[in-house]
Amino acid sequence: MKIIVFGGDGFCGWAAALRLAKHGHEVLIVDNLSRRAIDLELSTNSLTPIATIEERVRIANEKIGKISFNFLDIAKEYDKLRDVIQSFLPDAVVHFAEQRSAPYSMISEDQRRYTIDNNTSATHNIMSAIAEVDTSIHMVHLGTMGVYGYDDRFGEIPEGYLDITINSTKKSASIIYPPAPGSIYHLTKVMDHFMLQYYNSNWGISVTDLHQGVVWGTQTEETRLDELLINRFDYDGDYGTVVNRFLMQATIGHPLTVHGSGGQTRAMIHIGDMAECIRLAVESKPNNHKVRVFNQIAETVHLNSLARKISSLTGVEITYMENPRNEENENNLMVSNEGLKSIGFKPTLLSDELMNEVQEITEVYRHRVIKEKIIATTKWK
Amino acid sequence: MKIIVFGGDGFCGWAAALRLAKHGHEVLIVDNLSRRAIDLELSTNSLTPIATIEERVRIANEKIGKISFNFLDIAKEYDKLRDVIQSFLPDAVVHFAEQRSAPYSMISEDQRRYTIDNNTSATHNIMSAIAEVDTSIHMVHLGTMGVYGYDDRFGEIPEGYLDITINSTKKSASIIYPPAPGSIYHLTKVMDHFMLQYYNSNWGISVTDLHQGVVWGTQTEETRLDELLINRFDYDGDYGTVVNRFLMQATIGHPLTVHGSGGQTRAMIHIGDMAECIRLAVESKPNNHKVRVFNQIAETVHLNSLARKISSLTGVEITYMENPRNEENENNLMVSNEGLKSIGFKPTLLSDELMNEVQEITEVYRHRVIKEKIIATTKWK
Numbered sequence: 216m217k218i219i220v221f222g223g224d225g226f227c228g229w230a231a232a233l234r235l236a237k238h239g240h241e242v243l244i245v246d247n248l249s250r251r252a253i254d255l256e257l258s259t260n261s262l263t264p265i266a267t268i269e270e271r272v273r274i275a276n277e278k279i280g281k282i283s284f285n286f287l288d289i290a291k292e293y294d295k296l297r298d299v300i301q302s303f304l305p306d307a308v309v310h311f312a313e314q315r316s317a318p319y320s321m322i323s324e325d326q327r328r329y330t331i332d333n334n335t336s337a338t339h340n341i342m343s344a345i346a347e348v349d350t351s352i353h354m355v356h357l358g359t360m361g362v363y364g365y366d367d368r369f370g371e372i373p374e375g376y377l378d379i380t381i382n383s384t385k386k387s388a389s390i391i392y393p394p395a396p397g398s399i400y401h402l403t404k405v406m407d408h409f410m411l412q413y414y415n416s417n418w419g420i421s422v423t424d425l426h427q428g429v430v431w432g433t434q435t436e437e438t439r440l441d442e443l444l445i446n447r448f449d450y451d452g453d454y455g456t457v458v459n460r461f462l463m464q465a466t467i468g469h470p471l472t473v474h475g476s477g478g479q480t481r482a483m484i485h486i487g488d489m490a491e492c493i494r495l496a497v498e499s500k501p502n503n504h505k506v507r508v509f510n511q512i513a514e515t516v517h518l519n520s521l522a523r524k525i526s527s528l529t530g531v532e533i534t535y536m537e538n539p540r541n542e543e544n545e546n547n548l549m550v551s552n553e554g555l556k557s558i559g560f561k562p563t564l565l566s567d568e569l570m571n572e573v574q575e576i577t578e579v580y581r582h583r584v585i586k587e588k589i590i591a592t593t594k595w596k
Numbered sequence: 597m598k599i600i601v602f603g604g605d606g607f608c609g610w611a612a613a614l615r616l617a618k619h620g621h622e623v624l625i626v627d628n629l630s631r632r633a634i635d636l637e638l639s640t641n642s643l644t645p646i647a648t649i650e651e652r653v654r655i656a657n658e659k660i661g662k663i664s665f666n667f668l669d670i671a672k673e674y675d676k677l678r679d680v681i682q683s684f685l686p687d688a689v690v691h692f693a694e695q696r697s698a699p700y701s702m703i704s705e706d707q708r709r710y711t712i713d714n715n716t717s718a719t720h721n722i723m724s725a726i727a728e729v730d731t732s733i734h735m736v737h738l739g740t741m742g743v744y745g746y747d748d749r750f751g752e753i754p755e756g757y758l759d760i761t762i763n764s765t766k767k768s769a770s771i772i773y774p775p776a777p778g779s780i781y782h783l784t785k786v787m788d789h790f791m792l793q794y795y796n797s798n799w800g801i802s803v804t805d806l807h808q809g810v811v812w813g814t815q816t817e818e819t820r821l822d823e824l825l826i827n828r829f830d831y832d833g834d835y836g837t838v839v840n841r842f843l844m845q846a847t848i849g850h851p852l853t854v855h856g857s858g859g860q861t862r863a864m865i866h867i868g869d870m871a872e873c874i875r876l877a878v879e880s881k882p883n884n885h886k887v888r889v890f891n892q893i894a895e896t897v898h899l900n901s902l903a904r905k906i907s908s909l910t911g912v913e914i915t916y917m918e919n920p921r922n923e924e925n926e927n928n929l930m931v932s933n934e935g936l937k938s939i940g941f942k943p944t945l946l947s948d949e950l951m952n953e954v955q956e957i958t959e960v961y962r963h964r965v966i967k968e969k970i971i972a973t974t975k976w977k
Contacts (some may be wrong), residue, residue, distance in 0.1 A: 238734055293709060324724050328674060331720045332713075335787070339712045343705045370765035382759040382768070384751035390774040394790060402794045406716070406787040410774060413783045417922055417977060596798060 218316065218497060219303060221289060221341065222311030223255070224549070225250045226447050227357065227430060227489055231309060233437035233444065234490035235497065236280030244272070246312065247288040250447075259454070259588045261447035262463060262580045263433065272383075272528075274443045291335040297344040300352070307353040309498045311339045313403065317361070318453040318539070318593040320400035334403035337409075342414040351418050353500045355493065356411055358426040359404045360482045360512065360550065364395025365542060371549040375424065375508025389552045397542055398595065405503050412506050419503040423496045428482030428512035428550075431458035432569065433576045435487040448484065448576060450584065454589035458483065460589070461522060462570060465529040466577035467584055474591065475538030477519035478545030482512035483570050485563045494560045513562035520544070526567040529569065541595035550583045599878060600624045602670060602682060605649050605827050607633045608811060608870055612690060612820035614825065614870035616878065617661030619648025624684050625653070626677075627693065628669040630714075634700070638697030640969045642828035643844060645812065655824045671717040674844045679754040681733070688734040688878045689726070689870065693718045694784065699834040699920070699974040700740070701781035708780045715784035715789075723795040731801050734881045736874065739807040739933065741863045741893065744750075745776025746923060752930040756805065759890030761863045778923055779976065782930070793887050800884045804877045808870065809893035809931075812839035813950065814957045816868040827867065829957060829964065832960065833972030837883055839864065841970070842903060843951060846910040847958035850966055855972065856919030858900035859926030863893035865943045890935040894943035899949045902946070909948065922976035 223232040223244030236242045246269065254260055268284055275282045288310055289296045298307075313334040314320065320330040338356070363372050369392075377392045391412065396402040411422045413503075417563045429464045450463040460484045486490075492511050501507035522533045539545075552562070563569065591594040604613040604625030605610055617623045628651065635641055645654070649665055650816045670677045681689075694715040701711040707845045719737070730903070744753050749842065758773045772793065775786040792803045819827040830836045831844040842852045865873075873892050882888035903914045907972075919925075946951065 293705075297705075309690060324674075324678075324728050326718075327724050328720065331791075334711075335716050336713055339709065343708050369762045369769065378763040379760040380763060381750045382761060383754075386750060387763070388750065388774075393769075393771040393774075396790070399794070403792060405790050409783060409786050409790075411710075411778070413777055413780070418801050419653055510617055 216306040216497065217303060218307045219300070219308040220311065221241045221245050221308060222313065224341060225311055226449065228311035228358045228437045229412050230446055230486050230490045231273070231493040232282060232436060233275060234435060234494050235281055237437050238284045238494055239280065244284045245256065245287050245289060245299060247286065249383060257451065257453060259451040259585060260583065262450050262583055262584065263448045263576060264580070265374065265445060266443040270443050278539055279437055288386045289340055290333045293340050297347060298342055298350050300344050302345055304349065305352055307500065308341060309493055309497065310341055311357050314400065316454045317400040318591060319397035320398055321385055322346045322593050325491070330399050330403055332418045335406055339410055342410060342420065345420055345535050346414060346418045350418050353422045353423070354411065355423045355496050356407060356425065358408060358424045358591045359401060360426050360428050360510065361397055361401035362394050362405050362408060362426060363392055365479070365548065366546040370494045372510065374510050374554045375426065377504070381417060396443060404512060406459050413533060421501050421503045422506045423501060424506055424510040426495060427510060428484045429456045430484055430486055430489055431456060432486040432573055434572070435490050437464065445555050452586040453514050453593060457481065458521065458565070459573060461525045462573045462586065463577045464589065465525055465531045466574055467580055468531060468533035469589060469595045470532050471526060472523045472590060473518060473522050473533055473535050474540065474545045478519045478534065479542070480515050480546055480548040481518065482548060482550050483516050483565065484511060484513045485569065488513055488561055488563050492555050493543055495555060495560055499558050510550050510552045511555060512550055512552050515548045515550060516565050525570070539591050539594045597687040597878065598622045598956055600626055600681070600686045602689060602691040603694065605629055606609065606692055609653070609692035609696045611816045611867050611871045612874040613663060613938055614656060614660055615816065615875050617656060617663045619875055621883050622665045624686070625665045626668050626670060626680060628667060633692060638832065638834060638935065640966060643831050644826045644829045644957060644963055645961070645964070646826060646828050647824040649841065651824050652943060655822050656775060656819055658679055660819050667825060670721055671714045676720050677721055677857065678728060681725050681729045685730065686733055688881065689722060689849050690734055690736045690878065691719065691722055692738050692873055695781065698779035698836045699972060701779055702976050703974050711784055715945045716787055717886055719788045720791055721800065723791060727799045731799050732749045734802045734804070734806045736787060736877050737806065739789060739857065740782060741807050741809050741891065742782035743786050743807060746778060746929065748862070748930045752932055753891065754932050755891050755935045756807070756887070769908065778921070778958060796884060799888060802882055802884045803887045804882060805887055805889045806892040807879060807889060809865045810837050811865055811867055811870055812837060813867040813954055815953070816923055818873050819940060822953060832969040834974060838899065838944070839902065840954060844958045844965065845893050845970065846906055846912045847962050849912060851913050851915035852903045852907060853920065853975040854899060854903050854916050857925045858903060860923070861896050861897045861917065861927055862899065863929060863931050864897050864946065865892060865894045866950065869894055869944050873936050873941055875889045876936060876941055880939050882932055891931050891933045892936060893931055893933050895933060895945050896929045897946060906951070913958040916930050920972050921973045929938040930950040
């Protein structure tokens with residue numbers, strides 16, 4: 216198949232692009248390298264020394280498969296975006312081209328506005344161009360578990376839709392799961408979802424929306440093939456996700472920073488599983504009668520249990536900090552992931568072995584840590 | 597009170613601004629005059645000869661009350677927007693500054709993108725600036741009945757929220773009414789609503805979202821006070837709403853153009869009632885525990901009955917045209933409007949007398965009609 220990966224230079228996008236190329240697909244990465252620009256803005260870095268996109272693509276073509284790159288801001292350069300889709304004529308597009316950090320989206324009015332404007336325009340521009348060029352192109356969008364809110368207030372979280380009965384009329388209905396976004400970033404994914412729903416219903420475009428959990432890990436089978444293919448590793452207070460941050464902290468002997476009581480539960484997925492789920496979603500185009508929603512997660516993890524586990528493995532202590540987020544101290548979370556399993560997904564669970572693999576990365580690159588960037592300082596209010 | 601009316605030069609915005617000024621409020625109109633620019637783009641016009649905004653404001657200050665004007669594109673000039681809010685320090689803002697025609701939003705990719713980008717950024721910029729400047733400012737947003745979809749699939753349409761039972765757990769919940777937008781324009785109002793919900797829940801900003809029906813009529817008590825205060829009257833295929841279009845057609849002997857079977861039912865409100873509802877909403881700030889939603893409608897009207905009534909009054913025949921919209925041929929609609937009634941709204945129903953008043957306008961300005969613009973040509977797909 217021919218596949219455009221929007222945002223294919225980022226943490227998830229790069230791993231997914233390589234996995235798709237490895238399986239014989241022709242991949243075009245479209246990216247404006249905004250994730251690298253945000254490193255500059257925040258004076259932070261990837262723990263791993265990532266190569267330039269040109270080097271990455273050159274090595275990927277030698278060692279993996281057919282990948283090309285186009286520098287483009289899809290939120291702002293609509294005509295070029297449409298031309299790229301028109302000339303490449305993909306079977307599917309995978310859309311990672313959004314600002315993806317909840318804390319970053321809450322820093323100040325500048326980051327709020329950038330996140331809303333960039334994410335909304337990027338998603339809409341892709342759908343508008345597909346409606347214009349070829350409505351048979353399959354849109355695979357990266358959503359987030361955060362659209363559901365962080366609890367199982369309605370029971371186990373189903374995949375996108377909820378079966379209800381209207382109290383006044385006793386009529387039954389299947390509705391889009393009532394959104395409860397917890398940050399500006401999560402809000403953009405709610406808004407995205409309604410755009411995808413409308414383009415599906417009015418123009419009959421096939422859409423898969425993947426509501427993804429927190430991603431951990433660094434390397435996949437493909438990124439491991441050459442040092443110049445190495446994936447990025449975020450550990451800073453805004454972009455670092457919890458497992459990777461704890462493991463990096465353990466490596467340098469920094470206390471594990473738990474926000475609030477640690478009573479939060481989160482849905483998790485390993486970076487290799489993420490790439491595999493993207494491949495499975497792309498290779499199984501849904502019909503266009505309804506937006507297909509999958510919960511892209513392997514398991515749910517209680518943060519205190521995770522911190523204690525890493526603490527006991529490494530001997531590093533735990534420190535409890537004021538929670539900068541506006542969220543409940545404790546939450547339960549039960550999530551269905553039957554959809555991806557039904558098309559072949561075999562979840563990888565958090566294990567000592569895999570965590571060791573991450574720690575090998577943090578061990579090798581520990582000298583690159585900017586210690587001042589570890590603590591989350593962005594307040595939600 | 598001090599009130600900013602964003603989009604205060606438009607059809608509803610102007611009438612609302614005058615009503616507020618008449619009741620002693622100090623009004624600042626902020627507008628980029630985009631509605632006038634779209635007339636140029638579409639080579640159409642207001643049937644009534646509207647004065648320039650400077651003339652309007654000058655006469656309004658002589659005859660009605662305190663109104664000023666600031667030319668500003670709030671979707672693009674954020675820093676100026678924040679400065680205006682900071683220096684005027686309103687008690688409330690009323691937000692009409694959105695592209696408001698469903699057909700226009702479906703013309704082509706240009707209008708789709710303009711509607712999404714303009715409406716989303718405008719609404720978000722206002723909320724972001726309120727969060728920054730003063731979270732006690734009350735946001736009054738013009739939504740649309742179209743967020744609910746055009747039927748009563750769940751029974752009578754309540755005001756924003758729906759009481760349900762989750763089938764799997766039998767838990768009860770009150771949820772945001774599941775959206776079912778029928779155009780890109782309606783989609784933006786769905787996206788707006790979720791932004792308003794988030795700013796309410798995270799920053800505690802008081803919000804009223806008015807889900808408005810189709811507006812008809814031209815003049816209000818205030819716009820009638822001077823010819824230079826006259827309100828705009830849209831009759832073209834994209835911006836003209838059904839009652840006004842029928843009445844203008846009747847005046848010039850053009851057949852009444854019914855789209856599809858005419859089996860559609862729509863919620864309606866007179867322009868004077870609209871202005872009154874805005875005043876009532878502004879003067880009754882809700883608490884900040886929840887977004888307050890009112891259905892801003894007077895009655896529901898069946899389009900065939902409406903066409904037959906105007907036909908029998910005027911002798912002009914009815915012509916049935918292919919429906920350019922992607923919608924059901926027939927729909928029922930029952931809508932609650934108890935919220936606005938509970939704070940003093942007394943609905944004005946469609947009556948021969950009021951329709952005569954509109955026909956006086958069409959009679960006086962019939963020479964200004966551009967006949968080629970009457971027929972709706974924008975297809976939904």
